[in-house]
Amino acid sequence: MDKLSCKEVTKEYPGGITALRNVNLEVKKGDIVVVMGPSGSGKTTLINILGLLDVPTKGSVYLDGREINRLNEREKCEIMNSTFGFIFQFFYLIPELTVLENVMLPLWIKEKSYRRIKNYYEEAEKLLGDFNLLKRKDAYPSHLSGGEMQKVAICRSLICNPEIIFADEPTGSIDRESSEMFFNFVQLLNKKKGMTFFIGTHNEKFLQFATKVVYLNDGEIEKIKE
Numbered sequence: 001m002d003k004l005s006c007k008e009v010t011k012e013y014p015g016g017i018t019a020l021r022n023v024n025l026e027v028k029k030g031d032i033v034v035v036m037g038p039s040g041s042g043k044t045t046l047i048n049i050l051g052l053l054d055v056p057t058k059g060s061v062y063l064d065g066r067e068i069n070r071l072n073e074r075e076k077c078e079i080m081n082s083t084f085g086f087i088f089q090f091f092y093l094i095p096e097l098t099v100l101e102n103v104m105l106p107l108w109i110k111e112k113s114y115r116r117i118k119n120y121y122e123e124a125e126k127l128l129g130d131f132n133l134l135k136r137k138d139a140y141p142s143h144l145s146g147g148e149m150q151k152v153a154i155c156r157s158l159i160c161n162p163e164i165i166f167a168d169e170p171t172g173s174i175d176r177e178s179s180e181m182f183f184n185f186v187q188l189l190n191k192k193k194g195m196t197f198f199i200g201t202h203n204e205k206f207l208q209f210a211t212k213v214v215y216l217n218d219g220e221i222e223k224i225k226e
């Protein structure tokens, strides 16, 4: 991925709610884009539309010049699985799966057979090791702390080797120490692998290393700081 962008994106909900109004934005490879704005300003809606989890009412999303928001579900799924990684505020781990199984979950979309998925055990364990979680690989999410769940969610977002990671309020429900870990993770991956990040947050600490800050207000871009 060299560039992800959206043009004149509007999202309306029934009842006259406009979550996004005429949003134009460009994300370039290696950017750390931070979207700030009060609750209800449209951060989540913007993340979900750029990440193909939601569709705009008007406007388009482009990946390297190709319009991607009108592709069919199968084609979107392929892009999301191969190019995008997602980290959510409440992690969305599957309670019935172990830590290791949660990390490996996206591989069930990428690879069609268990025989191939098995080849990724080492990779999944290495990721957990990087986050000091290997000893918890057989634990279930309900036995983890918030910070540990966040780390599992990070490992899961990385297992398919994405080019851009979308994170919605990633430090919204973890303690300060885990937040520090998250800041380090973003900066390290950005520096080492040129990983691109698109982060919606209230946390001003992200501003210290953002390459672009987008201020949303009432569904509109108020200003962009580069």
Ligand code: ADP
Binding pocket: 013, 014, 017, 018, 019, 037, 038, 039, 040, 041, 042, 043, 044, 045, 046
């Ligand atoms: P933020 O993430 O900045 O808090 P959101 O993108 O979640 O903002 O929401 C933007 C606006 O869209 C809010 O007014 C919210 O109430 C509204 N909204 C979000 N999702 C829906 C939905 N499914 N149905 C109706 N309104 C929605």
Ligand code: MG
Binding pocket: 043, 044, 045, 168, 169
């Ligand atoms: Mg939100």
